[in-house]
Amino acid sequence: MSLATVHSRALLGLQAPPVTVEVHLANGLPSFTLVGLAEMEVKESRERVRAAVLNSGLTFPHDKRITVNLGPADLPKEGCRFDLPIALGILAASGQIDARRLDRHEFAGELSLAGDLRPVHGALAMALAMRRAPTGRCLVLPESSAQEAARVPDLPLRCARHLLDVVAALRDGDDTPPLALPPAPIPQPAPRWPDLVDVRGQVGARRALEIAAAGGHSLLFVGPPGTGKSMLAQRLTGLLPPMTEQEALESAAVLSLAGPFDASRWSQRTLRTPHHSASSVALVGGGSPPRPGEVSLAHHGVLFMDELPEFPRAALEALREPLENGRITISRAARQAEFPARCLLVAAMNPCPCGHLGAIRPACRCTPEQVRRYQGRISGPLLDRIDLRVEVLALTPQALSARRDGEDSATVAARVAAARQRQLDRQGCANAVVESGQLDEVAALQAGAREFLDSAANRLGWSGRSLHRVLRVARTLADLDGAESIGLGPVAEAIQLRRGLPGA
Template identity: 55%
Template sequence: MSLAVLKSRALAGMQAQEVSVEVHLANGLPAFTIVGLADTEVKEAKDRVRAAIQNGGFEFPAQRITVNLAPADLPKESGRFDLPIALGILAASKQIPANRLHQYEFAGELSLSGELRPIRGALAMSLATRRDGGTLAFILPLANADEAALVGNAAIYPARSLLQVCSHFAAKSVESMLSRHESAPLVTQQEYPDFADVKGQLFVKRALEVAAAGNHSVLLVGPPGAGKTMLAARFAGLLPEMTDEEALEAAAVQSLTGGFRIEHWKRRPFRSPHHTSSGAALVGGGSVPRPGEISLAHRGVLFLDELPEFARNVLDVLREPLESGRITISRAARQADFPAHFQLIAAMNPCPCGYDGHISGVCRCSPDIIQRYKGRISGPLLDRIDIQIEVGPVDPEILAADADGEPSRVIAARVQAAADIQLQRQGKRNQYLTTREIDQYCRLDRHGKANLKQGMEHFHWSGRAYHRILRVARTIADLAGSERILATHVFEAIQYRRALRER
């Protein structure tokens, strides 16, 4: 009777909890049992592990094999437990030494030939090891090495196959052992579509500059072909450079779906789900909860084109994440938390045909139809969007002329300077100022208070809108390098919240 115990990790939302892989061999009729709340993918490891061991030149024990994945009440999914299960069988049957297994954590899916296939969530597991204060090294597939090594001081040992891992523990010389993986120098220069390509729309460009500087959400309202999608696609190029911590957070979320690429390191995510997407697609879900579009856009941009065409109940799921920056997915058996600090950029037509208020006068939508169209966006969601501006048609003469707008790098430099001011003053971007911090950092002079009071009374804005206008005004002042919020800054902020009010 023999027993081997190895360490691995299971994903539960953003948490990668430690799992003990216990392998027990006993006499009796040959059997292979996996227990510990394992799903179908994990139970299928029996066939993969058997074939990988045999094709690696080892003997598969003709005994009763019991694999326990502890703790028993933690759900286990995916093929990442193949490698520790195979090593546990080989160690328990004395085919490889077991004296150094306790120094490592293991994860990797095995092919039938014994090759190691990449897994989801390698970066999240590496992050969890560091946050838990663990000192164990991590053996995983070669394809995941660069991703996992992004975590500072992580001891990553990549391998191509089960046989290579076994050679590491059976080695009598250093030359035969796995080498610790060092992450290659990362190039953080990112290429985004350039704002210089957009002709005209100076007012809209200015509003997007303000939104980028203060992390404010934006709604673009205009007829077809006015450039709403083109502007939104270039918005990520204006955002401040990601910090290492922000980049790790964003990469860890993308790693959970297998969508992270090392060449996208420090590139702001840009997600643009189709308007037929469900609520679960936006917030995440599934029997084993996985992140949705709003979490995959963490530290980046979520662009919702044709906003009223989304189902109203789908749009309303955005309300809480816009305020809290997190999303919690609850199921009967489990709960998962995902970060959701995204910047919302939405676009819509002014009416179903798209030409309400257009100079051509071709709109034939009745007022009732237009009202129902706008009513697809709930008031509470609209109230949470800081900047709501009209994108008008571009004059043909401007379209025919050469592009002469500012390139993204020039605008981004101003945005970065304003963001640095905010971080130095209050330690966060203006969008995240609390009510008490607004009272402290967004004081108005007499003329500014008069402007804001007049706007509140004229447009019947809520208390939430009041605070959002103050945050936008604070950002405008930061872009101007002004310590105080002037009346002109307040007036400009008011202009950025009138697109749907005057129609």
């Protein structure tokens, strides 16, 4: 048979559209042509496939005109995932394996020159795509990639270590050995995050961390250097409730696009800490083909941005859409990709250029105009999207040398988990992402609390977004107290947590 068809999948963001690999062998001047909008990595597979087939002891049709078509032709293909499908198509077209058995499988994998199968990016995305639109086929991957894809339940999945393993399973005959099942995932111990008990004092900042973790609210720490802003932020991940299976799958699928997924990090919240020199592409994603940025890699985790005003203005403004919608769309001339970006933003900044505004010693020497310009690097629209703004004041040496006086992370995390469960039972999501149309039903205010909130909103000149975000924070405070309706206390505390920047 001179024509063979092999099924595989491309990657387009988190989508994995099906690709048909068609291989045709014809008489004529010997050549190896690859068509179908293939990127350079795909075109280089010709040499890898040729060497892998020969070094595996198989026959490569040197005397034939080989044409490989990756369809659909208008879908961009990138990466090394098509090495294995192309090699199998050539072997089937030359009669070395049973072409009829190819139709029952989908293949992806990179080949070494010796024929070994190497892992590919996006294995979890391919598995999720097959679960969303079942084809009845079995997915065949390299062993490490199959272990990643095995996290998707009820998916027909097999793995192989070498090209010869796949060829042996596809030989014509009833005595062919089956492909191996992927190795069972190894249970991983719970991660050990820094403990909140190490933080001395800073009662208000610790309270803000608990509120942010309970409701999924964004948070900004403002204070002089050395007051513990970074120390506090690094402990936020340990307060978040355990990930659900769906959240773990979504997080791992995004991480697998950026590189091989670390199985030891399964079902663990991600903490991303980009440097303040990061560009807008690094933060929200981009490139060709589009790749996820830090805000997507922190999906269902924490994005910590230290020295917030030092980030490029364009990078900060690019965060507006994902902070509001929880998704980011990367548009390019040839393609468009969408990535999830539902992360918990925690940021830290100094109050002024010298950093000592509000410090005990040394005194700040910045002029009001310098302070205004420095704080003006954070635009009003971006600041409006941050729910909690907390001033972290400097502590005296006596307070720093005192004994630990706060709760540990386990105690706070238990309250956070209970409050988050109330939210899931009531509206199916965290308070920070409740739709505006649901707020009247979800965040029911008592009479005195409603009047107080309306009065504060009028006096402070809040936007509609600010009012809704204060309502969501007040709802979280009531959930931490176990209250059904929102009283005056939670509303007053929510308003206090939306204070302006110091010195402004």
